[in-house]
Amino acid sequence: MMPAFQRLGSFSLVSALVLLVTVPGFAQTTTETIEAMDATSLTPDAVMAQRRRSRNEDRIRYFGIGGTIGVSDDGDTELGEGGFSLVGRFPVSDQLSIHSASVLGGDSFTSFALTTDFSGFGTDGIQVQPFVGAGIGLEIDDFEISPMVTAGVDVPINDLITATGRVNAAFNDGTDIGVVLGVGVDVLGLF
Numbered sequence: 001m002m003p004a005f006q007r008l009g010s011f012s013l014v015s016a017l018v019l020l021v022t023v024p025g026f027a028q029t030t031t032e033t034i035e036a037m038d039a040t041s042l043t044p045d046a047v048m049a050q051r052r053r054s055r056n057e058d059r060i061r062y063f064g065i066g067g068t069i070g071v072s073d074d075g076d077t078e079l080g081e082g083g084f085s086l087v088g089r090f091p092v093s094d095q096l097s098i099h100s101a102s103v104l105g106g107d108s109f110t111s112f113a114l115t116t117d118f119s120g121f122g123t124d125g126i127q128v129q130p131f132v133g134a135g136i137g138l139e140i141d142d143f144e145i146s147p148m149v150t151a152g153v154d155v156p157i158n159d160l161i162t163a164t165g166r167v168n169a170a171f172n173d174g175t176d177i178g179v180v181l182g183v184g185v186d187v188l189g190l191f
Contacts, residue, residue, distance in 0.1 A: 059091040060129065060154050061189075062162045066182020068103045071167075074174030077139050077146070078109040087164055087182035089154060091117075099131065099150060101168060101180045108140040111168055113150045129154045137170040146172030152180070160186045 066085045073080030083105040090098045095117050102110040115133030122128045130153050137148040152166025162184050169177045 059094065060097075060156055060162055060186075061089055061091055062154075062164075062184025062186050063088045064162075064164075064182050064184025066164070066180060068101070068168075068178040068180045070176075070178050072175055072177040075146070075170060075172045075176040076107070076174070077137065077170050077172060077176045078103040078105045078107045079111070079137065079168060079170050079178040080176030081105065082178060085180055085182060087180060087184055089162070089164070089184065097131065098135075099133065099152075099166065101150075101166070101182075103178065103180075107142070109137060109170070110140065111135060111137040111148050111150070111170065113148065113168075115150065127156055129156075131166075137168075137172070139172070144172060146170045157183075160189050162186070 064087050066087050068079065068082045068085045070080045070082035081103075083103050085104065086100075086102040088098075088100040090100075092098060092114070097115050097117050098112055099115050100110065100112050102108065113133040113135030115131040118130045118132075120127040120129040130151075132149075132151040134147070134149045137146045138144070139146070148168060148170040150166050150168045152164060155163045155165075157163055164180070164182050164184065166180050167177065168180055169175060
């Protein structure tokens with residue numbers, strides 16, 4: 001019985017060698033498959049980071065803090081005077097988001113704008129994602145609503161932290177313009 005197994009083993013070895021020699025792409029495909037399997041052997045931290053990236057893709061969301069620099073104070077909102085700010089971005093779809101910014105102070109002002117998010121660009125792992133949009137501004141103390149426009153960029157630092165810069169303009173008894181700079185954390189990405 002042993003000679004039968006030896007012949008079967010010899011036959012299998014010879015068949016494998018013939019396949020490697022006669023089928024040119026066989027060895028390359030096998031090598032590529034093994035390399036791909038090695039690439040998918042990730043540590044638990046790398047798997048979590050990959051899940052975050054694949055889940056979020058280009059959808060950046062954050063809530064954070066910053067500051068507003070008043071540029072024009074023709075109206076009567078805190079936006080034109082500047083101050084401590086809260087910033088946020090909440091994606092609605094792949095190309096639409098709601099960008100929020102609040103300026104805290106004597107006449108606190110908050111704004112919500114529906115923005116169009118453009119394709120990101122950049123190099124060396126730093127991506128800049130521009131946006132432009134319009135919405136409403138609300139003066140909290142007097143409960144006055146005014147139309148506003150915004151334009152700016154979001155710059156993801158890593159999977160959880162995003163820097164943002166934008167120019168907001170509100171139109172209420174004049175034009176108030178403020179430059180908002182901030183940094184936010186993807187709170188939902190922590191879980």
